[in-house]
Amino acid sequence: MEQLPISLDLKGKKVVVTGGGAAAARKTELALRAGARVLVVAQHLGEEFHELSHHPCLTFRAGSPAPEDFAGAVVAFAASTDHAEDALSRDMARANGALVNVPDRPELCDFSMPSIVDRSPLLIAISSAGTSPLLTRIIKERLESTIPAAYGTLARFLGSIREQVAERIRDNRSRRHFLEKIVDGPVADLVLAGDEARAWKQLEAEIDAHGRASGVSPVGEVYLVGGGPGDPDLLTFRALRLLQRADVVVYDRLIGSPILDLVRRDAERIYVGKMKNKHELPQEEISRLLVKLAREGKRVLRLKGGDPFIFGRGGEEIEMLAGEGIPFQVVPGITAASGCASYAGIPLTHRDHAQSCVFVTGHAKNGRLDLDWASLLQPRQTVAVYMGLAMLPELTRDFIAHGADPNTPVAIVDSGTRPNQQVVTGTIGTIADLAAAAGLTGPSMIFIGTVVRLRDKLGWFKPLPGRSADVAAARAAGEDARSSGPTSSARGKRAHNDRARRSGK
Numbered sequence: 001m002e003q004l005p006i007s008l009d010l011k012g013k014k015v016v017v018t019g020g021g022a023a024a025a026r027k028t029e030l031a032l033r034a035g036a037r038v039l040v041v042a043q044h045l046g047e048e049f050h051e052l053s054h055h056p057c058l059t060f061r062a063g064s065p066a067p068e069d070f071a072g073a074v075v076a077f078a079a080s081t082d083h084a085e086d087a088l089s090r091d092m093a094r095a096n097g098a099l100v101n102v103p104d105r106p107e108l109c110d111f112s113m114p115s116i117v118d119r120s121p122l123l124i125a126i127s128s129a130g131t132s133p134l135l136t137r138i139i140k141e142r143l144e145s146t147i148p149a150a151y152g153t154l155a156r157f158l159g160s161i162r163e164q165v166a167e168r169i170r171d172n173r174s175r176r177h178f179l180e181k182i183v184d185g186p187v188a189d190l191v192l193a194g195d196e197a198r199a200w201k202q203l204e205a206e207i208d209a210h211g212r213a214s215g216v217s218p219v220g221e222v223y224l225v226g227g228g229p230g231d232p233d234l235l236t237f238r239a240l241r242l243l244q245r246a247d248v249v250v251y252d253r254l255i256g257s258p259i260l261d262l263v264r265r266d267a268e269r270i271y272v273g274k275m276k277n278k279h280e281l282p283q284e285e286i287s288r289l290l291v292k293l294a295r296e297g298k299r300v301l302r303l304k305g306g307d308p309f310i311f312g313r314g315g316e317e318i319e320m321l322a323g324e325g326i327p328f329q330v331v332p333g334i335t336a337a338s339g340c341a342s343y344a345g346i347p348l349t350h351r352d353h354a355q356s357c358v359f360v361t362g363h364a365k366n367g368r369l370d371l372d373w374a375s376l377l378q379p380r381q382t383v384a385v386y387m388g389l390a391m392l393p394e395l396t397r398d399f400i401a402h403g404a405d406p407n408t409p410v411a412i413v414d415s416g417t418r419p420n421q422q423v424v425t426g427t428i429g430t431i432a433d434l435a436a437a438a439g440l441t442g443p444s445m446i447f448i449g450t451v452v453r454l455r456d457k458l459g460w461f462k463p464l465p466g467r468s469a470d471v472a473a474a475r476a477a478g479e480d481a482r483s484s485g486p487t488s489s490a491r492g493k494r495a496h497n498d499r500a501r502r503s504g505k
């Protein structure tokens, strides 16, 4: 984080503005709106001050800024637009302990002024830490048009009911759940429609209903949510909404920090994935944990990589919940096969290449792959292998042993959809060595079938340059060692593409 956003209470506090032009007038107006006492120091006030100059909290002193002007000031705006004078004002203000902002000179500022969407008392501040005022303005415009003006009234109403609700619903979590329902329900609708009297009545009724229900021991709910393959943009709207609602999030190793960052700040987080040198929590224990947390009345979000019902053991986890009568819902996610294929430019089906696609796992049982080879070796079919990297040499060897053409194209998409995505392409005959040379770390999807060739035309996602450099190098090394085979020229082209992308061509 470049800067810490804080909301400063300036009521009755001293703010100094130096300068008499448009920039100074804008800052003066904001400080007055926030209830500050403002001293403006300038040779004279321009016409931008016309409306402000009679404000009871504004004092004007004609002249150049002097050290005593800043005595007792908490904030100063050096806005004369004269660089030398602004630098001097900044030094005098700082010497008095004030925080200084110099408009349009981020290098001189102690703080930047965010763009504001004002639905007082609700305020939304947007800041790019001075890097792009244009971007903050565009975001502000979007928010201005999507957040109704009446949200200010709603914020005030919620402020006014706080004490009463706190008195009658003492438990913090249950109060938060209650208020979330209020914000989403008829009470808020009535406030937004301007009928506060009925809103109060409705609120009374809902508090009563809550009181009647609270004698019953609370049962929470479990949300089994697919977090997708990694890019947070691939979450569903519902996943995002529930991430913001959950009391506790139970997650495992496939969930990266960009997605965890979207979890409600105060929610408890429980990691149940594999730790270094330790096993992950057995499935049974995870299910029991979910049941226990829900029985405590919590909203429990079980966050899984990809889709919870595709090689995610999501079904097993909720079986116990169903048996125990705990309410749950399942939110699908984009599965790794689909996410990785899209981000690697490999259509899973294609009229000219594949009419079907099968999802299998390359996980070994007792060191052996247990796959239905007859169904995998169908022509015009794409095979998407999950959890196959560790067994790649055995997997490709067995494919060939069961009659697959060693020249069938294969792609491995490692850390798909993430900024460090890495794609290695080859054939069934060459891919194991190429993958080893590229030092892939997983998670990895393996795609087998002629659709892989389309990547040359359809690859679009640009991962971090460092990673693609590795791939290009690994590929080149692989190619030197094995220069034959129909896809070697395709590999060469891809390596070239990666290099071209890196250099921005």
Ligand code: SAH
Binding pocket: 228, 229, 230, 254, 304, 305, 306, 307, 308, 309, 310, 311, 312, 334, 335, 336, 337, 340, 385, 386, 387, 388, 413, 414, 415, 416, 417, 418, 443, 444, 445
């Ligand atoms: N439920 C998940 C799959 C879990 S199994 C889903 O629907 O995607 C774990 C396997 O998924 C990993 O071993 C890997 O094969 C694959 N995987 C998950 N995320 C991936 C990613 N970002 N890139 C490549 N493969 C991924």
